[in-house]
Amino acid sequence: MLKQTSSHVFHRHCHSDHPIAASGQGCYITDQNGKQYLDGSGGAAVSCLGHGDPDVSHAMKAQIDQISFAHTGFFTSEPAEQLADLLIQHAPGNLDRVYLASGGSEAVEAAVSRSKGLVTV
Structure with missing residues (x-):
């Protein structure tokens, strides 16, 4: 079991010790002492989907068994095309x-670049 005092991680808030996350299920994170916390952060990638969801785990495993990454500058993929079709069905106008x-910063950067004409479609 890792002791917090042995951590070399530079945390955002240095005024307190951080519990050590050991596992997660649904919307809860459990620390190494068994205490549960409601995970309301929702900030990291897919954390909004919950922890340990079997459908998400299965989909991730199936995709990584097929191909883990193909750069969108050179390739498209069936999952990307399916997601785009679904989004367009619900898009206005x-x-x-x-x-x-992959995240808000990347999306904003792309939108600004496109709006300035730095990237053409």
Whole structure:
């Protein structure tokens, strides 16, 4: 069991010791002492989907068994095309394209670049 005092991680808040996350299930994180916390952060990638969801785990495993990554500058993929089709079905007006990004910063950077004409479609 890792002791917090042995951590070399530089945390955002240095005024207190951080519990050590050991596992997660649904919307809860459990620390190494068995205490549960409601995980309301929702900030990291897919954490909004919950921890340990069997459907998500199965989909991730199936995809990584097929291919883990193909750069979108050179390739598309069936999951990307399916997601784009789904999003377009719910898009307003005459929107007929989507840009898939891994996070907010990347999406904003792409939107600014496109709006300035730095990237063309």
